[in-house]
Amino acid sequence: xxxxxxxxxxxxxxxxxxxxxxxxxxxxxxxxxxxxxxxxxxxxxxxxxxxxxxxxxxxxxxxxxxxxxxxxxxxxxxxxxxxxxxxxxxxxxxxxxxxxxxxxxxxxxxxxxxxxxxxxxxxxxxxxxxxxxxxxxxxxxxxxxxxxxxxxxxxxxxxxxxxxxxxxxxxxxxxxxxxxxxxxxxxxxxxxxxxxxxxxxxxxxxxxxxxxxxxxxxxxxxxxxxxxxxx
Amino acid sequence: xxxxxxxxxxxxxxxxxxxxxxxxxxxxxxxxxxxxxxxxxxxxxxxxxxxxxxxxxxxxxxxxxxxxxxxxxxxxxxxxxxxxxxxxxxxxxxxxxxxxxxxxxxxxxxxx
Numbered sequence: 001x002x003x004x005x006x007x008x009x010x011x012x013x014x015x016x017x018x019x020x021x022x023x024x025x026x027x028x029x030x031x032x033x034x035x036x037x038x039x040x041x042x043x044x045x046x047x048x049x050x051x052x053x054x055x056x057x058x059x060x061x062x063x064x065x066x067x068x069x070x071x072x073x074x075x076x077x078x079x080x081x082x083x084x085x086x087x088x089x090x091x092x093x094x095x096x097x098x099x100x101x102x103x104x105x106x107x108x109x110x111x112x113x114x115x116x117x118x119x120x121x122x123x124x125x126x127x128x129x130x131x132x133x134x135x136x137x138x139x140x141x142x143x144x145x146x147x148x149x150x151x152x153x154x155x156x157x158x159x160x161x162x163x164x165x166x167x168x169x170x171x172x173x174x175x176x177x178x179x180x181x182x183x184x185x186x187x188x189x190x191x192x193x194x195x196x197x198x199x200x201x202x203x204x205x206x207x208x209x210x211x212x213x214x215x216x217x218x219x220x221x222x223x224x225x226x227x228x229x230x231x
Numbered sequence: 232x233x234x235x236x237x238x239x240x241x242x243x244x245x246x247x248x249x250x251x252x253x254x255x256x257x258x259x260x261x262x263x264x265x266x267x268x269x270x271x272x273x274x275x276x277x278x279x280x281x282x283x284x285x286x287x288x289x290x291x292x293x294x295x296x297x298x299x300x301x302x303x304x305x306x307x308x309x310x311x312x313x314x315x316x317x318x319x320x321x322x323x324x325x326x327x328x329x330x331x332x333x334x335x336x337x338x339x340x341x342x343x
Contacts, residue, residue, distance in 0.1 A: 001341075006248065009245065010245060027312070061274045072264040
């Protein structure tokens, strides 16, 4: 690979833009393919263009055969995202663990005493109201949303935005009783059973977690299951 | 504050490769391009190899990294890309295999 290609790839990654690196495995020749390159008349091999379009959609790298030999398509997608509502104790280990698992983590809490850089070093913090923050962040199919405040004033508005989004995971902390009350409120707000079934509540896999870090493990395990089990 | 983009639990393989190259060191990249059966690391996993034999990243659970580094050093030497096959059927050829019984194809190239 040419250094110039690597530098350009790193710039795309920094800008969080989607790009495929196409490398001929016989010759080592490479080029970067952006989604925009597929529409215009370009010099792309048709087999490469077709596979690249699919690779963009599926987020899966693969090798395709072309007239010039096998070409490896390496997908560089922007990182997965996790939006955590509630800068509470559990959010501290969860933000760190999720970052280790490759997520770009944002913690949302309008309570400035909770959302401090001291409690969340190296984490993006937003002190907007959760519905405003969620609307701005616009969860997509590569985003997980976890609410941890168990305060309806904060969790519910976030859940309402999350349930209208294609987020691949929605989870909400709270006991069975808290969760049942939450489902009643969301039903009154007009959400149907299909929407409510998307909420993982009580949040996390049932592994008997007790400490904040253990609960974070159970949540991240459930998020991982939602992400990978479908595939 | 934003976090650095992470491909792989905080280890920035490509960033490290670029940093080595930027200070004039020899670097090769190894990438898993195909897998069959159970294999420990998915397609796209990468290893950056420094001319002195250091490496970051992974292309397996530690089964083949040693062999990949040796091949990467050859690629650094002659500039030729290499396509390596590892797995049960190639055990004798490479004297390294994947204990899990999977197969993996690794592309090795020099950072020019």
